[in-house]
Each structure stands twice: as structure tokens, then as C-alpha cells.
Amino acid sequence: MTEPGTPTPAPPRPGLTRLEPQTGTGFRMARGDTLTVVDPCGEQVSDFFCFAADDPEEWFSSGRTIDYANSIYPTTGTILYSNRSRPMATIVDDTCGRHDILLTPCSQQTFDLLYPQLEGAAHPSCFENLSRGLAQFGIQPDRISTTFNIFMNVWTDRTGELHIDPPTSRTGDRLTVRAEMDLLVGLTACSAEKSNNGTCKPIDYELHGSA
Amino acid sequence: MTEPGTPTPAPPRPGLTRLEPQTGTGFRMARGDTLTVVDPCGEQVSDFFCFAADDPEEWFSSGRTIDYANSIYPTTGTILYSNRSRPMATIVDDTCGRHDILLTPCSQQTFDLLYPQLEGAAHPSCFENLSRGLAQFGIQPDRISTTFNIFMNVWTDRTGELHIDPPTSRTGDRLTVRAEMDLLVGLTACSAEKSNNGTCKPIDYELHGSA
Numbered sequence: 184m185t186e187p188g189t190p191t192p193a194p195p196r197p198g199l200t201r202l203e204p205q206t207g208t209g210f211r212m213a214r215g216d217t218l219t220v221v222d223p224c225g226e227q228v229s230d231f232f233c234f235a236a237d238d239p240e241e242w243f244s245s246g247r248t249i250d251y252a253n254s255i256y257p258t259t260g261t262i263l264y265s266n267r268s269r270p271m272a273t274i275v276d277d278t279c280g281r282h283d284i285l286l287t288p289c290s291q292q293t294f295d296l297l298y299p300q301l302e303g304a305a306h307p308s309c310f311e312n313l314s315r316g317l318a319q320f321g322i323q324p325d326r327i328s329t330t331f332n333i334f335m336n337v338w339t340d341r342t343g344e345l346h347i348d349p350p351t352s353r354t355g356d357r358l359t360v361r362a363e364m365d366l367l368v369g370l371t372a373c374s375a376e377k378s379n380n381g382t383c384k385p386i387d388y389e390l391h392g393s394a
Numbered sequence: 395m396t397e398p399g400t401p402t403p404a405p406p407r408p409g410l411t412r413l414e415p416q417t418g419t420g421f422r423m424a425r426g427d428t429l430t431v432v433d434p435c436g437e438q439v440s441d442f443f444c445f446a447a448d449d450p451e452e453w454f455s456s457g458r459t460i461d462y463a464n465s466i467y468p469t470t471g472t473i474l475y476s477n478r479s480r481p482m483a484t485i486v487d488d489t490c491g492r493h494d495i496l497l498t499p500c501s502q503q504t505f506d507l508l509y510p511q512l513e514g515a516a517h518p519s520c521f522e523n524l525s526r527g528l529a530q531f532g533i534q535p536d537r538i539s540t541t542f543n544i545f546m547n548v549w550t551d552r553t554g555e556l557h558i559d560p561p562t563s564r565t566g567d568r569l570t571v572r573a574e575m576d577l578l579v580g581l582t583a584c585s586a587e588k589s590n591n592g593t594c595k596p597i598d599y600e601l602h603g604s605a
Contacts, residue, residue, distance in 0.1 A: 256554030343467030
């Protein structure tokens with residue numbers, strides 16, 4: 184159901200696949216492939232998580248990525264590292280410039296704990312959508328930890344308090360990662376109203392083979 | 395070997411167990427038990443990680459903890475959450491006030507990547523010490539992700555760049571956590587010179603049963 188005030192997105196341009204609001208998917212990437220994530224309406228977050236295709240005990244580590252980048256803001260040139268400190272992917276293009284790697288994907292528990300006005304009602308979530316998208320590869324949801332939250336606008340003040348502001352992304356903003364190993368990827372159009380300036384919108388994406 | 399300028403710590407007071415510099419350990423905590431971590435010399439970090447004793451597929455999640463606390467600085471009252479969004483432990487006392495949950499434990503790869511002057515030489519690390527301390531419980535090292543870095547002084551500037559300053563902890567500063575479920579715990583005296591104002595010193599700790 185479209186909420187009042189939700190922008191009506193134009194159809195995706197040829198070659199792009201659309202993730203409808205509050206949905207997700209999973210797919211393989213071969214080493215060298217690129218994934219471009221596009222925000223078709225502006226102000227919409229997309230959660231990304233990945234596993235090594237040849238050993239799903241190796242997965243994306245926000246902590247290693249922050250440590251080696253010496254920054255909480257990934258952008259062009261940032262390497263996404265695994266829990267084994269190996270490069271999984273590199274950000275090769277970024278027209279937005281503000282993304283998050285501090286926070287976990289929204290989950291039913293997120294809504295239970297942080298949105299008490301929902302009174303525990305079932306709510307779509309990135310965690311559920313990532314779990315579903317990656318289930319085809321036998322991935323256990325426990326391993327889906329802190330995500331790369333594309334277009335999410337998080338900052339901390341001097342006291343360490345977090346602030347989640349509307350994404351700075353505008354219609355057509357994009358981010359591209361290149362796989363540095365064969366990957367199993369989960370990707371969403373984020374389900375948390377608060378992270379997306381009040382309305383959950385679609386996300387478009389495109390895979391390009393290196394061959 | 396004691397480096398020049400390293401303070402000589404007094405012996406631990408009765409009841410405290412000493413972790414010698416650049417070492418670690420592992421132990422069980424029952425629900426309700428408390429663990430007090432003491433900095434005997436000042437300016438020394440201690441990395442903490444934990445698993446649910448009845449199912450080691452459940453482990454500490456810095457991302458869930460940051461999300462639900464809405465802060466990157468854990469202190470008295472902060473609940474340490476698991477990857478299943480369940481409370482694992484609560485900080486019930488903190489005389490220091492500055493700790494980190496952004497960064498992963500130092501590992502051989504940390505030294506290889508961030509300390510090039512070491513030219514790849516073997517170096518003690520919190521990751522290795524946590525892995526050894528938890529091996530008795532059958533824990534696989536891949537699951538030891540971002541740690542609760544007690545007394546570690548990390549801050550970010552407006553650009554998102556990380557700064558690792560000397561710990562603000564002084565001799566005798568302490569932090570106490572209460573287990574909210576039965577836990578398997580790994581604990582270290584951190585091995586990274588840079589995080590400890592140049593010299594790696596001991597850490598003392600004490601376990602108290604709730605019975």
C-alpha cells in the first residue's frame with residue numbers, strides 16, 4: 184500500500200532490477216563482477232551483506248572494515264573486509280558519499296525494542312529479508328551481523344549518541360562495489376521507516392559480469 | 395621483557411587474578427555472576443567477548459548493542475546484546491567511563507596491515523589470545539567478531555576518521571558486568587602497543603558468583 188506522500192518512482196531503466204519497498208533478495212557474484220545499487224526516489228537505504236561463496240564461515244566484518252579504513256564512513260576506495268581480514272569487495276563508485284557500517288539490519292526485535300508504539304506487531308525487516316534472500320545458499324541467519332547500510336545517514340555526537348538522519352541520497356544516486364572474491368550477497372530495500380525519512384521506497388540494482 | 399618506562403605494577407590484591415601483558419584467558423559465567431575487570435597500572439585495554447553457554451551460535455553483537463543503546467560508548471546500564479537481540483550481560487559499575495565497541499580485536503593481520511614497520515613479524519594479539527582462551531569450549535575463531543574493548547579510547551571526528559588515544563583509565567579503575575545468561579567468556583590484556591599508550595601492561599579480574 185502506498186502511503187500518502189510516497190513518491191511514485193519511475194520504472195527502472197533497462198538493465199536495472201527493482202526491489203519493491205521492504206523486500207530483499209540474494210544472488211551470487213563472481214570475483215571481478217560489479218554490483219551497482221541505485222536509489223530511484225532518493226532518501227532510501229539498502230542493506231548489503233555478503234559471505235565467501237567457497238566457505239560461508241567467512242563473512243563481512245564491519246569491525247575489520249572500520250579498523251583497516253580507519254573510518255566509520257565507507258566510500259570510493261574503501262575495502263570491505265571479512266572476519267578473516269581478507270578483502271571481499273571494494274567500493275569503486277559512490278555518488279552519495281554517506282553510508283553506515285555501525286548498525287545491524289532492522290529486525291523484528293528492532294521494532295519491538297525501538298518502536299514501542301507498534302506494540303510488538305509483525306513488521307517487515309531487513310534481517311528477515313536478508314535471511315530469506317540468503318537461505319537458498321544454506322546461510323544461517325545468526326551469521327548476518329552488522330551490515331553495510333548503503334545510503335544510511337548515521338552520525339555520532341561528542342557524547343557518542345547516535346543520530347539517524349534522512350539519507351542524503353537523491354534520485355539516481357548510486358554506489359558500486361567490485362567483488363574481490365566469489366560472493367553470496369544479500370541486498371534489501373530497507374524496511375525501517377525512521378531510516379528512510381518516513382516512507383519505505385524501492386531500490387534498484389544491476390549486476391555486471393567481469394567476463 | 396619489561397620495556398624501558400613500563401610501570402612495575404603492584405601485585406594484585408587478594409581475590410584478583412592477573413593476566414600478564416599480551417595474554418588472555420577464557421572462563422564460564424553463570425547467569426547472575428559478575429566479572430570485574432581492573433586496570434592495575436592505568437592506560438591498559440582489555441578485550442571482552444562472550445558466547446551463550448547453551449548454544450555457541452549466539453554471540454556478542456556490537457551492532458545490536460550500539461543500535462539498542464543508541465550510543466557508541468557503553469557504560470553503567472548498557473546492556474550487551476547478542477546476535478539474537480537477547481541481553482547477554484549488563485554493565486553495572488564503571489569508574490572509567492570510556493570504552494570501545496567499534497573495533498575488532500587486534501590480530502596478526504592487524505599488525506601486518508597497520509604496523510608495516512613490523513614487516514610481518516609474528517606479534518601477540520587479542521584475537522589469538524581470545525581464540526586460545528575460548529578453544530576449551532570448542533569455539534571457532536571465525537565467530538569472534540567486534541569485541542567490547544574495555545578502557546579503549548576511540549573517538550571519531552566529523553569526517554568519520556577514527557582516533558585511538560591513550561586510555562583514560564588510571565590505576566585501579568574498574569568495570570563490572572553481570573551475566574544475564576550463562577556465558578562462555580574470553581578476556582585479554584590487550585597486545586597492541588598503540589592502543590595502550592606505547593606499553594602493554596597487565597589486567598586484573600575477579601569473578602563473583604551470585605549464589
